[in-house]
Amino acid sequence: MIAVTPDGATVIVSGQSPGTAENGYSDWGTVAYDAKTGEQKWVNRHDGPAHGFDIPSAMAIPVTVSR
């Protein structure tokens, strides 16, 4: 999945990323880049309580809210 913030400054991608647990199941992995330079701005991972298969389905960026 990929989206760009309304101000065009940030590109955000998200998908499945294997976790560090021994089972190697997946987490949600969401990564933001500076749209101009490509510099990685941040990463956020979601690993469910069972550390099993965590799979993101969809994402959305609010149009008016910038935090």
Place this chain on the structure above:
Amino acid sequence: MIVTGASSSATTSVDLATEAYSTATGELLWSDRYDGPGHATDNPYAVKVVGDRVYVTGNTEGQGTRFDMSTFAYDLATGKRLWVQRYDGASHYDDTSWGLAVTPDGSKVVITGTSQDTDAGTDYVTIAYDAASGKQVWLGRYDGLVGSADRAHALRSNQFRGAPAIRSGQPASSAW
């Protein structure tokens, strides 16, 4: 920004999780987990943010009703669940929601998906909910020309010339 997906649970199989991150820092702002009544696999398919609301739809397991089309409204700022609506077809077979749109005036949330009511196959089911209350406004069921598998997968509302129009089906027309 909002990400929604399937999240493994230690006690309730897979839950439908929705999270908000700061677009500037990636910080987790809020996280919500929903476990359907059947405590089995709960999985979203679509999310939209309109104004101060987040709308998510997907399928969650009911108690003895297999998958039901499940739609959620959250407060964007806090993640508080404002309403949850579940649709279970008459035969309690699998009902799966694939797409979600919000009408241009923001008054209705419309979802579309597949619902099996007979052994003959699935129909498109399209449901409009009142965005404020979550109350069902209307439901459309399309059985196609033969009793077979009709599957609606995507939906978008149209505001050209101020005339709201809604189309659902598969595949989505490139003209939209």
